[in-house]
Amino acid sequence: MAYIGKRPADTFPATNAITTTTIADNAVTSVKIAENAVTSRELAANTIATSNIADNSIDSTKIAMN
Secondary structure (H helix, E strand, C coil), rough: CCCCCCCCCCCCCCCCCCHHHHHHCCCCCCCHHHHHHHHCCHHCCCCCHHHCCCCCCCCHHHHHCC
């Protein structure tokens, strides 16, 4: 980005500075999330309820066999 005159001070957030309290409701949509960016590591235990899963969206190919 080109600057005319004095370059503004860096305003990048500090590490871990962006929290849910600094993000407006509904500001992060699926368009803003990189493909494959959300994995099971980012999901807290028991956070996905059956009401959040579309009908017929999980079939036997998606279920791990132990």
